[in-house]
Amino acid sequence: MTVQEPRTRIQRKNHLAILDAALEVFSRQGFGAATLDQIAAEAGMSKPNLLYYFKSKEAIHLTLLSQLMDIWLDPLREIRADGDPVEEILGYVRRKLQMSREMPRESRLFAHEIVQGAPHMRPELESVLRPLVDAKATVIGDWAEAGRIAPVDPHHLIFSIWSLTQHYADFDVQVRAVLGDGRDPFAEAEEHLDRLFRRMLAP
Amino acid sequence: MTVQEPRTRIQRKNHLAILDAALEVFSRQGFGAATLDQIAAEAGMSKPNLLYYFKSKEAIHLTLLSQLMDIWLDPLREIRADGDPVEEILGYVRRKLQMSREMPRESRLFAHEIVQGAPHMRPELESVLRPLVDAKATVIGDWAEAGRIAPVDPHHLIFSIWSLTQHYADFDVQVRAVLGDGRDPFAEAEEHLDRLFRRMLAP
DNA sequence: GTCTATAACAAGATAGAC
């Protein structure tokens, strides 16, 4: 019988080790190409031991996705309707870019899942992502209508923030290949995106 | 012995059928998760027959990538130094967005390859992509220095164009899940991106 | 000789028994 809710300290530790190893492997290879052997090796345990904690490869993947969905949307949740519009949006951009820098594996895990058509996450896109985006889009739309930021389609503004920030995590190899050595893509991106959104949003 | 250069009409036809089927399958699943069975079924032929034309799964993938690299960079090559700066850049954005709409499979194929660290394409990133981007970045940088567009880091401007346009192909599922039915993401994106870049680039 | 399909193989996968 597999362990559902980790209770003892050793269970918690192994759960975390497996999920971290799986994040490493899934984010590099995608779900289909990843193997339990790789995950087990990365986690430093045998394959059957791994399957004692999670009943299947897919179970690990699903656990990862649902755990990360929350963390991933936190920066968006922090947008306050009563703050300064431009600074609220720029703060969101900064938080999102920081997540790309500090959590590139999580970013790539989601990228893989979405590019493949979200075979494991489609329901949550509708039930979790969409309502949150709609709520924040309303806030942004109100700001635009009140003339506090330039006219903009709020949904597409959010798409733009996602794509511009996640690009530096998901396409890291390409960015570095183009920029060459000795540059800090994320530091440059922070300045570039700050300028971009200030010009775009200025009323 | 496998067929290298298609000579007869039937060879050409089968080559194209295989590459099209492989594009379909690789772009949905990525290289590792895709199987020759799927590609053969999609191409309407048996697996050994497929391997009569390409000597391995990787050979098909490499052929696809190198063929597409050229097409993929054409919109960037079209930027003219002697044109109107804002219109040249906006034209590039439009062409790139149009490619996302008309060639989403190609976009996702590249996305898979890059997200996984470009295991089959790293050399070409350095030898083909980077020199072209550097050349166009010089053009854009000159425009900025001459005050014909707003100050901007040219390389990051190009990254922004890539990410903003390809997002609508690669993350199509997410975009549609958030927007809901009855909307045309690409039509909306065209207007949104036109506004975004006009504001961003206005001198 | 050009092309295609049936059959089989060796490697490696998930999952589970011991």
Next chain:
DNA sequence: GTCTATCTTGTTATAGAC
């Protein structure tokens, strides 16, 4: 934790059809 059953994969004979 070793070991194994079962399945699937990429690839290779082998041999038949245009």
